[in-house]
Amino acid sequence: GMPPSAPRVLADRRISRRLMVGRVPVGGDAPVSVQSMTTTLTSDVDATLQQIAQLAAAGCQIVRVAVPSQDDADALAVIARKSTLPVIADIHFQPKYVFAAIDAGCAAVRVNPGNIKKFDDKVGDIARAARDAGIPIRIGVNAGSLDERLLAKYGRATPEALVESALWECSLFEEHGFTDIKISVKHHSPLVMVAAYRQLAAACDYPLHLGVTEAGPLMQGTIKSASAFAILLAEGIGDTIRVSLSAPPVEEVKVGIGILESLGLRPHRLEIVSCPSCGRAQVDVYKLAEEVTAGLEGLPYPLRVAVMGCVVNGPGEAREADLGVASGNGKGQIFVQGEVIATVPESQIVETLIEEALKLAARLQLE
Numbered sequence: 001g002m003p004p005s006a007p008r009v010l011a012d013r014r015i016s017r018r019l020m021v022g023r024v025p026v027g028g029d030a031p032v033s034v035q036s037m038t039t040t041l042t043s044d045v046d047a048t049l050q051q052i053a054q055l056a057a058a059g060c061q062i063v064r065v066a067v068p069s070q071d072d073a074d075a076l077a078v079i080a081r082k083s084t085l086p087v088i089a090d091i092h093f094q095p096k097y098v099f100a101a102i103d104a105g106c107a108a109v110r111v112n113p114g115n116i117k118k119f120d121d122k123v124g125d126i127a128r129a130a131r132d133a134g135i136p137i138r139i140g141v142n143a144g145s146l147d148e149r150l151l152a153k154y155g156r157a158t159p160e161a162l163v164e165s166a167l168w169e170c171s172l173f174e175e176h177g178f179t180d181i182k183i184s185v186k187h188h189s190p191l192v193m194v195a196a197y198r199q200l201a202a203a204c205d206y207p208l209h210l211g212v213t214e215a216g217p218l219m220q221g222t223i224k225s226a227s228a229f230a231i232l233l234a235e236g237i238g239d240t241i242r243v244s245l246s247a248p249p250v251e252e253v254k255v256g257i258g259i260l261e262s263l264g265l266r267p268h269r270l271e272i273v274s275c276p277s278c279g280r281a282q283v284d285v286y287k288l289a290e291e292v293t294a295g296l297e298g299l300p301y302p303l304r305v306a307v308m309g310c311v312v313n314g315p316g317e318a319r320e321a322d323l324g325v326a327s328g329n330g331k332g333q334i335f336v337q338g339e340v341i342a343t344v345p346e347s348q349i350v351e352t353l354i355e356e357a358l359k360l361a362a363r364l365q366l367e
């Protein structure tokens with residue numbers, strides 16, 4: 001769980017309206033939720049549902065699916081009914097897919113009314129249909145698809161341009177009395193994105209969906225997203241997050257949850273305190289840390305497990321953690337709740353730690 005001594009670092013949460021995406025509250029004082037997007041063809045119902053199940057197992061709370069064709073729109077009813085997560089339909093231009101998504105029982109729609117207005121002005125009908133169905137709409141402004149008018153006005157996708165675009169999109173729904181809206185203003189630069197969300201947060205009380213768009217592959221995307229989200233969340237800004245990675249969506253969910261855990265915005269599940277190893281290490285710390293992490297993934301009870309390479313910081317960290325190992329001389333001292341309970345050869349460290357972790361988790365769960 002959260003260390004009781006954790007210092008208070010984050011500002012009070014920005015006051016935002018609360019809305020519901022299916023059963024998941026977003027905004028107000030609801031916990032910051034983690035979402036992702038499927039990469040399957042939405043029309044491939046089985047593959048999409050299978051990926052949604054994987055995302056749910058990883059801890060994802062809301063899932064978005066792309067709806068670029070009629071086949072995809074046709075698949076929504078079964079997906080929305082069978083999905084264990086609330087499904088958001090992501091639609092760019094065609095009002096008919098928006099109506100299909102609402103009829104299909106989707107929990108929300110992501111659609112920018114500016115696009116709809118340009119081709120076939122059904123914004124009022126969409127507002128009415130969403131209100132009748134009781135579902136919210138996300139307006140998603142993205143640097144790569146910024147309105148031409150604003151691009152001309154600002155020269156490029158500046159924070160001001162992103163925010164003006166988002167507020168204008170909102171006004172198109174507000175004209176029809178529809179305010180069940182959440183907003184994103186995404187940019188590939190964490191700094192532009194942070195500036196845009198700050199301005200947007202000050203300018204409205206809609207809940208905000210945080211995202212660094214096109215953040216890149218796993219490592220870079222994780223760093224960009226974590227850096228940007230941490231700044232905003234520390235200021236109380238952000239109600240739901242999506243980490244965008246050029247990597248399987250399950251990775252997006254793991255990273256998103258990890259960011260919230262690191263900031264104390266949700267309790268830790270498994271936390272590994274492992275050292276980077278150095279010239280003093282007497283065991284293979286990387287291998288130990290990786291094997292212990294893999295062996296304990298999905299543990300139903302949150303534990304802090306220390307995996308330390310030598311006796312310099314090892315016993316101290318291992319004693320402070322729920323359990324851990326301090327290694328030395330090809331052997332590991334196994335600590336459980338501050339006490340050394342065994343000293344085992346390196347080859348038995350992982351299995352002993354996992355065994356003790358399961359025992360401890362079961363015991364703590366009963367308490």
Ligand code: SF4
Pocket residue numbers: 275276277278279280281282308309310311312313314
């Ligand atoms: Fe190096 Fe020991 Fe610290 Fe690990 S615990 S980084 S091996 S000094």
